[in-house]
Amino acid sequence: DNHVGININGLRSVISAPAGYYDNEDGKFHNLSLISREAMRLSIAYSHPDKQLNVTLSPAEFLLPPRKPLLSWNQDLSPYLLEEKYFGFTASTGSIGALHYLINLLTSPGVEYPSIELIAVPILPPYPKKSxxxxxxxxxxxxxxxxxxxxxxxxxxxxxxxxxxxxxxIIEEWEIQYGPHRFAFKELFNATKGFKEKQILGRGGFGQV
Structure with missing residues (x-):
């Protein structure tokens, strides 16, 4: 589904929220679609003194991250911030597949985003269709x-x-005058109880009934 989550050394998110951002003016939440093919900015900031991890998501044209973070998680990450460590992005499981591309990666203590020429951003290729x-x-x-x-x-x-x-x-005229001369197989079968010998009605040149 369309959400952002924080995973720490595991596949299960410790916290998650629908993709979007909070407006700095009125604090209103605006949804963002992760499959809209629009460029976005993601800020991940960790304060060691406060032991707080904040994550914000916003459209690419924003030069500053929204003041109110999309996700805020209090935990001491010192055991995970080793000399050799890994961080990145993963996709969640679901019925819809998607590809996400990392256009620019910046590690800085500042909070201001570098300007990006959105026109120069390459058009993302379509998601490959499976056989x-x-x-x-x-x-x-x-x-x-x-x-x-x-x-x-x-x-x-x-x-x-x-x-x-x-x-x-259809009943012929002669049958009305002289009576029926033909019977359905089911009628004969029921009348003779399965064509038993005791139920024989008569014999003729073409067999017996």
């Missing part, structure tokens, strides 16, 4: 066609069945 996205589209098309084919086949079968049933139920 399974194409497979998903193919499967979706095949499934849609299969459903349509099944619906058409069901409709055709229903039409043939209704027509056959209509023809089957």
């Amino acid at each position: 399974y996205d194409k497979i998903k589209r193919i499967l979706a098309v095949c499934l849609t066609l299969a459903v349509i084919a099944a619906f058409v086949a069901s409709w055709i079968g229903s039409v043939f069945y209704l027509r056959h049933k209509k023809v089957k139920e």
